[in-house]
Amino acid sequence: MEKEAIIRFERVTKEYDGLVVLDDVSFEIERGKFYTLLGPSGCGKTTILRLIAGFTEPTKGTIYFHGKPVNHVPANKRQVNTVFQDYALFPHLNVFENVAFGLRVKKKKRLEIEEKVKQALRFVNLEGYENRSIQEMSGGQRQRVAIARAIVNEPEVLLLDEPLSALDLKLRTEMQYELRELQRRLGITFIFVTHDQEEALAMSDQIFVLNKGKIQQSGTPKEIYDEPVNRFVADFIGESNILRGTMIEDYLVEFAGKRFTCVDKGFRPNEPVDVVIRPEDLEITTRDQGKLQVRVDSQLFRGVHYELCCYDEDGNEWLVHSTKKAEVGEEIGLYFDPEDIHVMRISEDDGEGSDEK
Amino acid sequence: MRGNKKWANAYLVFVFLILYTPIIYLIYYSFNSGGTMHDFEGFTLEWYKEVIGDTRLWIIVLNTLTIALLAAAISTILGVMGALAIYYVKKRQMKQLLLTLNNVLIVSPDVIIGASFLILFTIIGIQLGFTSVLLSHIAFSVPIVVLMVLPKLQEMSPTLIDAARDLGANQWDVLTKVILPFITPGIFAGFFMALTYSLDDFAVTFFVTGNGFSTLSVEIYSRARQGISLSINALSTLLFLFTVVLVIGYYFISQKSSTLYGMRGRRK
Numbered sequence: 001m002e003k004e005a006i007i008r009f010e011r012v013t014k015e016y017d018g019l020v021v022l023d024d025v026s027f028e029i030e031r032g033k034f035y036t037l038l039g040p041s042g043c044g045k046t047t048i049l050r051l052i053a054g055f056t057e058p059t060k061g062t063i064y065f066h067g068k069p070v071n072h073v074p075a076n077k078r079q080v081n082t083v084f085q086d087y088a089l090f091p092h093l094n095v096f097e098n099v100a101f102g103l104r105v106k107k108k109k110r111l112e113i114e115e116k117v118k119q120a121l122r123f124v125n126l127e128g129y130e131n132r133s134i135q136e137m138s139g140g141q142r143q144r145v146a147i148a149r150a151i152v153n154e155p156e157v158l159l160l161d162e163p164l165s166a167l168d169l170k171l172r173t174e175m176q177y178e179l180r181e182l183q184r185r186l187g188i189t190f191i192f193v194t195h196d197q198e199e200a201l202a203m204s205d206q207i208f209v210l211n212k213g214k215i216q217q218s219g220t221p222k223e224i225y226d227e228p229v230n231r232f233v234a235d236f237i238g239e240s241n242i243l244r245g246t247m248i249e250d251y252l253v254e255f256a257g258k259r260f261t262c263v264d265k266g267f268r269p270n271e272p273v274d275v276v277i278r279p280e281d282l283e284i285t286t287r288d289q290g291k292l293q294v295r296v297d298s299q300l301f302r303g304v305h306y307e308l309c310c311y312d313e314d315g316n317e318w319l320v321h322s323t324k325k326a327e328v329g330e331e332i333g334l335y336f337d338p339e340d341i342h343v344m345r346i347s348e349d350d351g352e353g354s355d356e357k
Numbered sequence: 358m359r360g361n362k363k364w365a366n367a368y369l370v371f372v373f374l375i376l377y378t379p380i381i382y383l384i385y386y387s388f389n390s391g392g393t394m395h396d397f398e399g400f401t402l403e404w405y406k407e408v409i410g411d412t413r414l415w416i417i418v419l420n421t422l423t424i425a426l427l428a429a430a431i432s433t434i435l436g437v438m439g440a441l442a443i444y445y446v447k448k449r450q451m452k453q454l455l456l457t458l459n460n461v462l463i464v465s466p467d468v469i470i471g472a473s474f475l476i477l478f479t480i481i482g483i484q485l486g487f488t489s490v491l492l493s494h495i496a497f498s499v500p501i502v503v504l505m506v507l508p509k510l511q512e513m514s515p516t517l518i519d520a521a522r523d524l525g526a527n528q529w530d531v532l533t534k535v536i537l538p539f540i541t542p543g544i545f546a547g548f549f550m551a552l553t554y555s556l557d558d559f560a561v562t563f564f565v566t567g568n569g570f571s572t573l574s575v576e577i578y579s580r581a582r583q584g585i586s587l588s589i590n591a592l593s594t595l596l597f598l599f600t601v602v603l604v605i606g607y608y609f610i611s612q613k614s615s616t617l618y619g620m621r622g623r624r625k
């Protein structure tokens with residue numbers, strides 16, 4: 001019962017006029033977790049939400065709710081609710097009536113409606129705003145109305161399509177906490193869409209990284225950050241140094257013209273690979289003590305750390321986050337542990353976007 | 358820049374003067390006791406009395422209003438349905454085609470519309486009179502309503518409909534609880550447009566009225582042809598005032614609906 005999948009996508013493909021937007025996607029959504037769909041613009045995040053909500057039907061494949069196929073079940077018969085990217089609040093109704101809409105069309109009793117709407121508004125901290133018109137609400141408040149309007153129907157799954165993208169940075173961070181908190185209190189499943197990797201890492205139990213209609217990787221934020229499966233994910237999640245290398249044998253990898261011990265294994269001998277080292281895993285030392293020798297090209301103070309851009313003799317760029325300061329033009333050494341090296345298999349379809357020349 | 362603006366204003370005043378002079382001239386002489394439109398002899402309300410005492414005229418006024426209200430109401434319903442149909446058409450070309458057909462009906466000369474209706478009614482055997490006038494008025498009003506309602510529909514974000522569906526609304530709920538309230542201003546505008554078009558239509562009506570049934574514009578025309586009586590001036594003045602009232606009424610209604618849609622100031 002605990003592990004039961006509420007929603008299951010089985011080899012779902014979606015085409016618009018012959019253009020493949022989702023390509024053979026399969027995944028499961030469990031009860032009570034916070035999921036994030038993360039990916040660049042146009043990768044198909046909204047399309048997945050629309051398929052779950054029932055606004056469109058898959059071209060191929062099957063969507064299951066509690067084990068039953070629902071491909072042809074219309075949106076108004078599904079136990080999910082959506083918070084739209086533009087909120088889609090009804091301009092001719094006030095806050096109370098907006099929230100009450102779902103209950104009204106379900107012909108609930110007047111008293112019940114009143115009570116539930118009040119409760120939903122309390123949940124999103126909007127008590128006392130019942131009679132305001134939508135035009136009198138700020139962006140953040142409108143967003144809460146949209147959330148209240150969705151949760152008042154007690155859905156099993158709440159879909160949120162980039163709900164924070166229209167807010168300024170401060171409000172955004174605030175709402176990230178609130179949303180996470182709300183999800184815990186309600187105990188229902190959230191499927192949250194964003195193209196902001198920090199937001200995804202901060203909020204989710206489980207992240208699906210999407211690119212070009214395919215799920216590149218799914219896992220906890222830590223898994224995705226520490227063990228990206230390919231160049232795209234490594235590049236998209238946080239800043240990273242990615243370069244081509246060769247896996248000489250188990251626990252031995254060659255890149256930047258040198259061999260290093262690492263903790264990865266299971267590759268063919270001499271298999272070409274992508275190697276990732278996160279900027280915060282690189283430590284500055286003297287030239288002789290470093291495993292790599294680089295020249296500092298530029299330095300930015302970022303508050304918590306310095307961001308150094310360095311080049312080695314082969315012209316590879318190295319991004320370093322360091323609490324220590326360096327001099328521009330200085331030759332320094334970079335030190336890292338074997339665990340900081342992450343080796344990835346090269347996948348066929350992520351050839352572009354590479355920054356090495 | 359400023360000089361330019363002054364000239365623009367002067368030009369505007371000039372144009373309005375030209376447009377309104379005949380009407381003012383006509384109103385002015387409706388109070389003339391002399392009985393002609395060149396020498397103003399003295400002030401009188403005699404012509405107004407004559408108009409008010411004319412029972413035949415009152416029946417015609419009643420006819421005109423009945424036709425206008427009925428035609429406006431029916432064409433508003435049909436026009437809204439038409440606009441919805443065009444809105445829901447998926448194919449781009451089909452949409453464009455329907456819209457063009459609609460617009461052709463609006464710009465085509467009244468004479469042609471009137472004549473073709475006359476031919477149609479005679480062929481299918483509808484008696485010329487109330488029904489024929491009503492039908493033709495509905496016919497030329499529908500495209501106008503469509504034209505007033507469609508922009509409102511297109512202004513509406515399609516996610517509103519998705520949101521309503523998402524919250525459990527069926528097609529009927531979506532229509533009555535989301536779409537219609539949203540396009541209400543357009544519907545009102547369409548209704549009033551249809552009303553004014555029907556009230557002052559002459560050409561089409563002239564073709565399709567039979568004996569014994571007449572509307573005001575046709576009546577005024579035929580009286581004006583019979584010989585000059587200043588009671589026509591009085592009648593026209595009354596009509597003009599009525600139109601002004603309609604316009605003001607429309608202004609207030611649209612004002613009210615725009616406050617409903619967000620011009621209201623923020624309350625603390």
Ligand SMILES: Nc1ncnc2c1ncn2[C@@H]1O[C@H](COP(=O)(O)OP(=O)(O)OP(=O)(O)O)[C@@H](O)[C@H]1O
Pocket residue numbers: 016017021039040041042043044045046047048195
């Ligand atoms: N109704 C539609 N008809 C045709 N193409 C569509 C339609 N909806 C989406 N697409 C296409 O599908 C692709 C994926 O769209 P989708 O809206 O899912 O992207 P997204 O990941 O949500 O992007 P964003 O972050 O910009 O919102 C895009 O290339 C888009 O042009």
Ligand SMILES: [Mg+2]
Pocket residue numbers: 045046047161
């Ligand atoms: Mg989107």
